[in-house]
Amino acid sequence: MTAEEIKRIVADAIFKVLNHRNFEMHDGLTAPDVEGWDSLHHMLILNEIENAFGFKFKLKDLNKMKDMGSLVQIISERLPS
Amino acid sequence: MGRGEDIIIRIATKADSDFIIEAILQAEKSGTDRCALLKLWNCNENQLRTYLRSILDEEIDGTEWSIDNFVIAESSGHSIGAFAGWIEGENEWGLSSSTLKANLMKACLPIDVIVKMSHFQTEIQAVQIPRTQGALQLEYAYVVPGFQGKGVIQRIVEFIFHRYGNWSLAEVQVFANNSPAIQAYSKLGFVRTFETKPTIEDLGIFPYPIKLKMTKNKP
Numbered sequence: 001m002t003a004e005e006i007k008r009i010v011a012d013a014i015f016k017v018l019n020h021r022n023f024e025m026h027d028g029l030t031a032p033d034v035e036g037w038d039s040l041h042h043m044l045i046l047n048e049i050e051n052a053f054g055f056k057f058k059l060k061d062l063n064k065m066k067d068m069g070s071l072v073q074i075i076s077e078r079l080p081s
Numbered sequence: 082m083g084r085g086e087d088i089i090i091r092i093a094t095k096a097d098s099d100f101i102i103e104a105i106l107q108a109e110k111s112g113t114d115r116c117a118l119l120k121l122w123n124c125n126e127n128q129l130r131t132y133l134r135s136i137l138d139e140e141i142d143g144t145e146w147s148i149d150n151f152v153i154a155e156s157s158g159h160s161i162g163a164f165a166g167w168i169e170g171e172n173e174w175g176l177s178s179s180t181l182k183a184n185l186m187k188a189c190l191p192i193d194v195i196v197k198m199s200h201f202q203t204e205i206q207a208v209q210i211p212r213t214q215g216a217l218q219l220e221y222a223y224v225v226p227g228f229q230g231k232g233v234i235q236r237i238v239e240f241i242f243h244r245y246g247n248w249s250l251a252e253v254q255v256f257a258n259n260s261p262a263i264q265a266y267s268k269l270g271f272v273r274t275f276e277t278k279p280t281i282e283d284l285g286i287f288p289y290p291i292k293l294k295m296t297k298n299k300p
Contacts, residue, residue: 031180039183040202043195046187059139062184063174 001079006072013048017041027069053079088161088233090240093151097160101151102133104163104223111256111288120286121198121205122190135189143172144181145220152240154224154233162224162233166241168248170214178212201286208277208292210254216296217241217248222262234265251297258289271295 007025015021018036023029031037037045050056053075061074093101106129109116118129136146144150145165154162170177176184186195198205212218219241224233242248253271255262272295279290 038202038206039179040195040199040205042180042183043187044199047192047195057187059141059184059188062187063141063176063181066175 001076003072003076006075006079007068009052010049010068010071010075013052014045016048017044025068027067027072029068030066049075088154088156088236090152090154090236092244093148093153093163095148097151097153097163098134098137098148100153100160101137101148101163102130104151105133105145105221106130108221108223109288111259112261113258113288115285115288117287121201122194123197124194132190132194136185139185139188141172141181141185143167143170143174143176144178144185145218146182146185151221152237152244154228154237156228160225161228162222162237164222164234164237164241165218165220166238166245167218168245169212169216169218169252177214178218204286207279207290208256208287210275210277210292210294213250213252215250217245217251219251219253222253222265229261234262235269238269249299251299253295255293255295256287256289257291257293263293263295266295269297270300271297 011021011025014023014034014037018034018041020035023034031042046057046062055078057074061078064074065071106116106126109118116129119126122129122132124132133146137148140149141147142149144167147165147167150165150167151163152166153160167178172181174181219238222234242251251271253266255266257263257276273293274296275294277292
């Protein structure tokens with residue numbers, strides 16, 4: 001799966017929780033850049049992403065997530081090659 | 082100090098888990114019978130202790146849910162007080178304590194608990210006070226009955242000040258009804274710098290609808 005395909009799925013997960021698409025999916029995107037992405041919704045968005053990709057993040061993965069680029073990288077590493 | 086003369090202050094270890102969990106529970110109540118975590122996590126006290134233990138077992142520094150960040154007061158071999166302290170944002174990942182706590186909850190709580198907690202978003206936000214990046218944070222002060230009012234918190238805070246010797250700003254958050262804590266922090270040189278507004282109906286989740294931030298600059 002390409003980075004762009006992962007981003008599209010992540011964008012859908014964000015939309016499912018926040019109910020808007022007022023954000024651009026670039027590698028530098030962080031939670032504060034997206035309206036409504038607070039710590040409570042952060043947990044729900046991560047859950048939606050897990051459901052979409054069919055795996056659970058480990059805590060060490062969660063703590064490595066600094067921005068969209070690192071999130072996509074972590075997902076990419078977890079997907080079967 | 083009378084009964085407090087034999088008090089020793091030390092950094093917590095994993096063996097202190099039970100006492101730290103008790104400290105978190107009592108500090109959350111802030112002198113009332115309301116424990117927000119019980120309501121937000123929709124659980125009983127036994128379940129809450131289990132959740133907190135699994136969170137503490139992750140050993141993630143940089144929040145009030147870290148054993149390493151706790152300092153313990155001990156008298157005659159018994160734990161009598163606890164307080165957590167850390168430098169906001171100074172951790173292995175450079176993350177804020179609120180993000181680390183969200184990650185810990187995501188990793189340690191069932192998803193249905195998180196979904197139910199999200200229904201209280203407005204109530205949670207009403208008492209949320211941002212923490213200053215790089216500032217020394219103090220959270221979850223607790224002293225067992227019988228040792229309260231004997232300067233135990235002051236002793237622990239002085240230990241924490243020494244532990245993080247390079248701090249320049251210290252912050253503590255306290256519900257506005259907790260007069261003994263506010264007095265203790267004032268004695269230590271903390272002053273009120275912010276208070277939340279009770280903009281919503283009090284649903285009985287938090288001990289009090291108004292929370293204060295008190296700060297102290299290093300002399």
